Structures are given as structure tokens and as C-alpha cells.
Amino acid sequence: QVQLQESGPGLVKPSQTLSLTCTVSGGSISSGDYYWSWIRQPPGRGLEWIGYIYYSGNTYYNPSLKSRFTISVDTSKNQFSLRLTSVTAADTAVYYCARRTLGQRDAFDIWGQGTMVTVSS
Amino acid sequence: SSELTQDPAVSVALGQTVRITCQGDSLRIYYASWYQQKPGQAPVLVIYGKNNRPSGIPDRFSGSSSGNTASLTITGAQAEDEAVYYCNSRASNGNQVVFGGGTRLTVL
Numbered sequence: 204q205v206q207l208q209e210s211g212p213g214l215v216k217p218s219q220t221l222s223l224t225c226t227v228s229g230g231s232i233s234s235g236d237y238y239w240s241w242i243r244q245p246p247g248r249g250l251e252w253i254g255y256i257y258y259s260g261n262t263y264y265n266p267s268l269k270s271r272f273t274i275s276v277d278t279s280k281n282q283f284s285l286r287l288t289s290v291t292a293a294d295t296a297v298y299y300c301a302r303r304t305l306g307q308r309d310a311f312d313i314w315g316q317g318t319m320v321t322v323s324s
Numbered sequence: 325s326s327e328l329t330q331d332p333a334v335s336v337a338l339g340q341t342v343r344i345t346c347q348g349d350s351l352r353i354y355y356a357s358w359y360q361q362k363p364g365q366a367p368v369l370v371i372y373g374k375n376n377r378p379s380g381i382p383d384r385f386s387g388s389s390s391g392n393t394a395s396l397t398i399t400g401a402q403a404e405d406e407a408v409y410y411c412n413s414r415a416s417n418g419n420q421v422v423f424g425g426g427t428r429l430t431v432l
Contacts, residue, residue, distance in 0.1 A: 242423075250359075250367065250410055250423045263419045299366055303421070310357035310372035311412065317366050 205230040207300050207315035214321050215294075221287040221322075225300030225315060232281045233258045238303040239283045240311060241274060243296040251296075255303060256283055290322045328356075328411055328424035335430040336401045344396045344427045346411030354414040356394035358387060361426075362407045370409075371396055398429075406431045 211223035225239070232239060240255035254264035256274045264272060273286040287294060297319050301311040328348040336342035346356055355374060359367035369378050371387035384399045394413070398405055411424040 249426045250361075250412075252412075252421050252423060255421075265420060308372050308376075309355065309414070310369050311359070311367070312369050312372070312378060314366040314368070 205302065205313050207302065207313055209298060209300050209315045209318040211298075211318055211320070213319060214323065215290050216324050217291055217322055218289055221285075221290050221294065221320060223285045223298055223300075223318065223320070225283050225285075227281045227283075227302075232276065232283065233278045236305055238263075238305065239274075239276065240301045240303050241272075241285045242299045242301055242311070244299070244317075245293075245296040253285065292322050294320070295322045296320060328413065328422055330409075330411060330424040330427045332425070333428045333430070335432055336398070337432050338403060339400055341397065341399045342401055342429065344398075344409050344429065346394045346396075346424045347392055348413065348422070348424075349392055350413050350416045350422070351389060351392050351394050353416065354418075355389060356387070356411045356413045358385075358394075358396045359410045359412065360405075360407045361410065367410060401429075401431050403431050405429060 206228045208226045215221045238255035241253040254274050256262045256276050262274050271288045276283040297317040299317045300315045302313040304312050358371040360370050361367040370381050370385050375387045386397045388395045408426045408428050410426045415422050
């Protein structure tokens with residue numbers, strides 16, 4: 204079955220750039236049936252959708268977030284990535300990658316386990 | 325508006341029925357999906373579409389929708405259903421999605 208696994212640094216200094224990668228196993232990221240997504244959850248708070256990417260490279264982002272986020276896809280590695288510039292303490296959160304299945308399901312049906320990112324000097 | 329509103333907390337006696345609601349303008353156009361999150365774990369999809377359960381989700385979970393309100397109903401709540409439940413749908417423009425703030429369910 205399809206599995207997602209996040210990877211990246213657990214600790215980032217303020218003003219630096221955070222890069223996270225999600226590796227998809229058990230299925231192809233190039234299927235046209237899915238959006239590949241990033242969602243975050245600050246400690247003790249709710250889920251916040253960051254954005255998603257289609258295998259072709261089309262992206263959609265949460266308009267409520269400042270444009271510090273970039274999502275990219277590498278179909279040759281079956282991975283997609285998140286880049287966040289100029290991080291602050293407010294970016295401390297668990298970052299999840301998730302698959303959004305399109306069509307009738309139209310839901311996030313597979314999630315990674317999440318990776319905790321702490322922004323601190 | 326692209327917001328989804330949920331009650332912060334709900335409680336239910338063991339074995340009783342509880343309804344968790346989610347309100348938002350986009351729900352007039354799009355179905356909500358519902359996610360269960362237990363402490364320290366990733367969210368799990370429990371309901372999607374009109375009223376569909378992924379494989380492995382007990383049939384005590386059901387969904388419904390009317391106007392701008394979507395509901396998740398647990399019929400015969402069990403102790404293991406204690407969790408935070410989030411609703412999610414597309415935003416009114418269709419290209420983005422939005423989560424509700426979450427409802428913490430306590431099973432008494």
C-alpha cells in the first residue's frame with residue numbers, strides 16, 4: 204500500500220530556510236488522481252493546510268499564509284518537497300505530507316507520520 | 325468565506341450517540357471530509373463524500389450534510405473514539421482547501 208515519509212531537519216535557526224521532503228512508496232507520484240500536500244500543526248493547535256502540488260508541477264497554496272512556501276515535485280525520485288524561507292518561532296510545528304485523492308473521494312486519505320520542526324537559535 | 329467552524333469540545337456518554345458539526349459557506353458546494361486525530365498520531369480519514377467510510381473505519385461513524393453544515397455522527401461511542409475531529413473541504417474557489425478548528429471529543 205502507498206506510504207508517505209517525511210524527512211528533514213528537526214531544528215532550524217530563525218531566518219534560515221527549512222527544507223522538507225516527502226518520499227512516496229508503494230505507488231507512483233505521477234498518477235493523475237492525486238494532489239500531493241503539505242499540512243502543519245503547531246503544538247497544541249489545529250491543522251493548517253499549506254498547499255499541494257500535482258505531478259505536472261501545478262501548485263496551490265493557502266492564501267492566508269505569506270508567500271514564503273514553495274512546493275516542488277521530483278517524479279524521478281517519487282518525492283515532493285516543501286521549502287520555507289525566513290523561518291520564525293511561529294513556524295514551529297509538526298509538518299505532515301499527505302495525499303489528496305481527487306474525484307469522488309476528494310480527501311486526504313494517506314498521511315505521513317509527521318516530522319517535528321523546531322525553530323530556535 | 326473560506327472558513328469552517330467547529331465547536332471546540334463535545335462530550336458523550338459511553339455507548340451513546342454524538343454529532344459533531346462543521347459550518348461554512350463552502351459546504352453548500354462541496355462535501356466535507358472528516359479526520360480523527362489521537363494524541364501523538366497523524367490524522368486518519370474517517371468520512372468522505374456524501375457518507376463514505378474508508379476501509380477499516382467502523383460503521384458507527386457516519387456523515388451528513390445540509391445547507392452550510394456538515395455533521396459527523398458516532399452512533400454508540402466507544403472509549404477509543406476519544407480524539408480530536410477535524411472537518412475539511414475545498415474552499416469556495418475550489419482550488420484550495422480549508423480545515424475546521426477541530427472538536428475535542430470526550431467519552432465519559
